[in-house]
Amino acid sequence: MKKNILYILPLLAVLLGACKKNIVERNEVFPALAPTNIDLNADTWTPILTASSTFTVATPDAITSPNYIADLNEIKSYQKNLTSEQKDIIKYWSAGAVLRWNEILRELVAKHNLPPYQKEDGTYPFPSAANPLAYPLFPFSNPPYAARAYAYVSAAQYDALVQAWKFKKQFNRAAPYKNDPAVQALIPKSDLPSYPSEDAVVAGVTVKMMELLFPGDLDFIQEKVAEEKLYRLMVGANTRSDLDAGESLGKQVAAVFLTRARADKAGAAIGTQTDWTAFETTATAKGEAPWLSLEAPKRPPMLPLFGNVTPFLFPATTVAALRPPPPYSTNSAEFRKECEEVLAMSQDKSREHERIVSFWADGAGTVTPPGHWNTIAAEEFVKQNYSEVRWARNLALLNMAEMDAAIVCWDTKYFYFNPRPTQIIMNIKTLTGIPNFPSYTSGHSNFSAAAATVLTYLLPDRGTKFTDMANEAAMSRLYGAIHYRSDCDMGLLTGAKVGQYAVERAKIDGAGN
Amino acid sequence: MKYFTKYIVRYYVGLLACLLLTQTVSAQTENDALMIPKNYFCAAGVYTHNSWDNYWEGTLKRTNLNMGTVSSNVYAVGGNYGLSNRINLLFMIPYVNTNASAGTLRGESGVQDINLAFKWLAVRQEVGRGLLSLHAIASGAIPVGKYEADFLPLAIGMQTKSIALKALLNYQVGRFFVAGSGQYIRKDNVTIDRDSYYTTEMHYTNQVAMPNATNFLFSTGYRSLKFNAEATLTKVTSLSGFDISKNNMPFLSNRMNATMAGAIFKYSFQSIAGLEFTAGGNYVVAGRNVGQSTSLFGGMYYVFAVKKDKSNK
Numbered sequence: 001m002k003k004n005i006l007y008i009l010p011l012l013a014v015l016l017g018a019c020k021k022n023i024v025e026r027n028e029v030f031p032a033l034a035p036t037n038i039d040l041n042a043d044t045w046t047p048i049l050t051a052s053s054t055f056t057v058a059t060p061d062a063i064t065s066p067n068y069i070a071d072l073n074e075i076k077s078y079q080k081n082l083t084s085e086q087k088d089i090i091k092y093w094s095a096g097a098v099l100r101w102n103e104i105l106r107e108l109v110a111k112h113n114l115p116p117y118q119k120e121d122g123t124y125p126f127p128s129a130a131n132p133l134a135y136p137l138f139p140f141s142n143p144p145y146a147a148r149a150y151a152y153v154s155a156a157q158y159d160a161l162v163q164a165w166k167f168k169k170q171f172n173r174a175a176p177y178k179n180d181p182a183v184q185a186l187i188p189k190s191d192l193p194s195y196p197s198e199d200a201v202v203a204g205v206t207v208k209m210m211e212l213l214f215p216g217d218l219d220f221i222q223e224k225v226a227e228e229k230l231y232r233l234m235v236g237a238n239t240r241s242d243l244d245a246g247e248s249l250g251k252q253v254a255a256v257f258l259t260r261a262r263a264d265k266a267g268a269a270i271g272t273q274t275d276w277t278a279f280e281t282t283a284t285a286k287g288e289a290p291w292l293s294l295e296a297p298k299r300p301p302m303l304p305l306f307g308n309v310t311p312f313l314f315p316a317t318t319v320a321a322l323r324p325p326p327p328y329s330t331n332s333a334e335f336r337k338e339c340e341e342v343l344a345m346s347q348d349k350s351r352e353h354e355r356i357v358s359f360w361a362d363g364a365g366t367v368t369p370p371g372h373w374n375t376i377a378a379e380e381f382v383k384q385n386y387s388e389v390r391w392a393r394n395l396a397l398l399n400m401a402e403m404d405a406a407i408v409c410w411d412t413k414y415f416y417f418n419p420r421p422t423q424i425i426m427n428i429k430t431l432t433g434i435p436n437f438p439s440y441t442s443g444h445s446n447f448s449a450a451a452a453t454v455l456t457y458l459l460p461d462r463g464t465k466f467t468d469m470a471n472e473a474a475m476s477r478l479y480g481a482i483h484y485r486s487d488c489d490m491g492l493l494t495g496a497k498v499g500q501y502a503v504e505r506a507k508i509d510g511a512g513n
Numbered sequence: 514m515k516y517f518t519k520y521i522v523r524y525y526v527g528l529l530a531c532l533l534l535t536q537t538v539s540a541q542t543e544n545d546a547l548m549i550p551k552n553y554f555c556a557a558g559v560y561t562h563n564s565w566d567n568y569w570e571g572t573l574k575r576t577n578l579n580m581g582t583v584s585s586n587v588y589a590v591g592g593n594y595g596l597s598n599r600i601n602l603l604f605m606i607p608y609v610n611t612n613a614s615a616g617t618l619r620g621e622s623g624v625q626d627i628n629l630a631f632k633w634l635a636v637r638q639e640v641g642r643g644l645l646s647l648h649a650i651a652s653g654a655i656p657v658g659k660y661e662a663d664f665l666p667l668a669i670g671m672q673t674k675s676i677a678l679k680a681l682l683n684y685q686v687g688r689f690f691v692a693g694s695g696q697y698i699r700k701d702n703v704t705i706d707r708d709s710y711y712t713t714e715m716h717y718t719n720q721v722a723m724p725n726a727t728n729f730l731f732s733t734g735y736r737s738l739k740f741n742a743e744a745t746l747t748k749v750t751s752l753s754g755f756d757i758s759k760n761n762m763p764f765l766s767n768r769m770n771a772t773m774a775g776a777i778f779k780y781s782f783q784s785i786a787g788l789e790f791t792a793g794g795n796y797v798v799a800g801r802n803v804g805q806s807t808s809l810f811g812g813m814y815y816v817f818a819v820k821k822d823k824s825n826k
Binding site for chain 1: 578579615616617618619620659661663664701702705706707708709710711714715716717718720722758759760761762
């Protein structure tokens with residue numbers, strides 16, 4: 001009996017030791033934000049929409065006033081006894097407001113990026129913004145929806161921070177930890193005036209934008225707002241009056257962006273049966289095989305009128321000018337040759353292809369390709385120690401490029417209404433799900449090239465890193481057997497052109513590189 | 514010792530492919546109270562076919578017109594070696610392929626995980642008119658192939674290392690037996706190709722924490738030297754994990770539960786000593802985040818002495 005136990009024990013020890021469970025996620029170890037440059041001149045940077053807008057922020061109480069002293073006492077009362085839960089909140093939010101709200105937005109996109117399930121009669125229901133919690137939940141944050149959401153939130157945050165910087169300089173009230181030696185600084189100290197609070201500006205503008213974009217998740221969002229404000233108090237960086245002023249300013253700026261968003265034609269992007277039929281008729285009249293949904297039951301195409309949405313970086317008329325030339329005719333030898341290449345990819349069992357397809361798939365239930373590029377950008381920006389306003393500006397440039405890339409790509413897709421490879425050759429099996437919209441050009445390629453163009457401009461020392469990633473993302477769609485090579489090549493070219501508009505803007509917005 | 518060997522039917526390695534949304538294969542060996550004697554080896558080859566149309570999305574039972582019937586074929590080879598009359602060492606390696614009858618997704622194929630088990634007959638004594646035995650079984654699985662696990666429901670496996678501990682109680686009166694077992698399975702994190710994923714919240718890592726699980730089995734039937742017939746009831750329960758959200762794809766760390774009813778038959782050829790044939794099946798009667806799989810298997814075993822065992826004489 002003893003001998004038997006001797007056999008078993010070492011085996012158990014080895015095997016149990018092999019099962020490690022603790023996972024540290026990348027965004028858990030982001031350090032507290034300590035900007036190398038506080039960008040004090042950001043009040044002179046060119047905002048996106050609010051250059052001529054007027055906002056009001058009340059004149060703050062003097063630091064000798066009873067109100068301000070009461071505010072300081074509130075901070076001290078928190079600092080006297082911080083719970084471990086409160087310390088976790090500090091650790092989380094100290095990485096930066098723009099960063100964390102970008103992550104929260106990505107999380108909501110992933111949660112809502114699910115195509116609605118069909119009804120009994122085989123038709124599909126559409127989410128309703130008026131009733132966001134009824135099935136199907138609003139929104140269905142597919143790639144165009146997500147691209148637009150990232151763009152509005154980032155652009156609005158950027159404008160709100162530029163406006164905040166103006167008031168910060170005007171009122172020039174220092175942080176509580178500078179005004180009272182009894183207030184501890186639990187994050188790196190900053191010389192930036194603290195009234196109005198930049199964190200509260202970001203929270204205020206974001207929560208307002210979320211009322212439009214994710215109206216069914218306001219409980220979760222408000223919880224985050226409350227947490228972030230508490231964090232600013234606990235670390236001694238803001239008083240309650242800093243926060244109130246910031247939140248109010250953020251909401252005022254959001255109003256400008258909400259007015260634009262409600263009129264940018266995204267609400268009509270789903271189209272109607274008449275629109276859907278017209279695409280098919282037009283393609284057939286040109287002698288081309290029209291796109292057909294490969295889902296069962298057949299699903300209406302994803303946001304077919306998204307190409308009409310008002311872009312951020314150029315006039316709506318430029319969209320057609322950026323539209324690439326027609327794809328190979330579905331009757332041509334070149335088209336047939338491309339189909340054969342996709343079939344060969346479908347039959348290629350390369351594990352490396354599977355890895356690349358999976359890494360870039362960004363399909364249902366994920367942050368989408370624009371979201372993936374936000375993740376990539378954010379993890380690079382963390383290393384740069386940007387100020388909050390530069391964080392917002394750089395994400396705004398990225399995400400306006402992503403939204404406009406979506407507009408140009410969707411315009412192209414529905415202008416040509418080109419079929420997917422599997423529609424032409426039935427035995428092309430795919431390594432990932434086939435998106436429910438036309439093939440030409442590849443959305444991933446547009447998004448990736450636009451993002452890589454912006455990021456390479458912002459971070460030139462990264463060399464070809466982002467371009468290489470974009471090329472891999474584009475090829476992942478060919479390896480996955482859901483796109484022709486020309487979809488990817490042309491998508492990369494067009495995406496880079498869109499990205500260049502953001503770069504041109506960046507060159508003259510006053511922020512430097 | 515003589516009495517003991519008389520009671521040991523010379524089996525075996527068997528397989529049960531309890532196909533959930535993944536193609537999990539577990540060594541059936543752990544599930545019976547049979548041992549092969551010292552210095553005997555049993556070679557096994559088993560084929561299993563699994564298929565399902567219905568699956569549970571969380572607790573909602575549904576079909577998926579874009580998957581149709583999801584099926585898999587499992588070709589497994591294995592062995593069981595009698596280290597002593599009370600300790601058996603077992604292994605098994607399956608090759609799996611998968612297919613969906615509708616939609617466009619490509620099936621996977623490849624060598625899955627090697628399964629190893631250490632089976633110890635801890636207690637064996639007469640109780641009343643019958644014989645009571647208690648086995649302790651330690652087992653583990655180690656992925657062999659580099660297959661893509663993050664491709665459910667068409668992945669051929671979960672790409673997780675696991676370790677399990679099981680206690681198996683068996684009571685036999687004449688040729689009738691009743692057995693029950695309980696198992697705890699601890700699963701290692703899985704590395705996927707993506708750099709982030711959403712469960713009920715975002716995760717920025719390529720590591721997936723896998724739910725541990727329990728497995729309870731009840732079986733009863735007839736057992737003789739020549740023929741075996743038994744009915745089984747198996748309940749696999751994830752101890753954590755999340756439900757597939759509406760119209761989403763399944764994920765590795767879903768809460769996968771299944772209750773299965775099955776039958777196992779075995780026949781020993783009297784003309785060829787040591788050769789046995791087995792067949793059986795399993796059906797998922799209740800589940801959560803798994804396919805309602807029907808599996809059928811058939812296999813051959815061959816038992817032979819590796820060297821003369823002098824200690825038994």
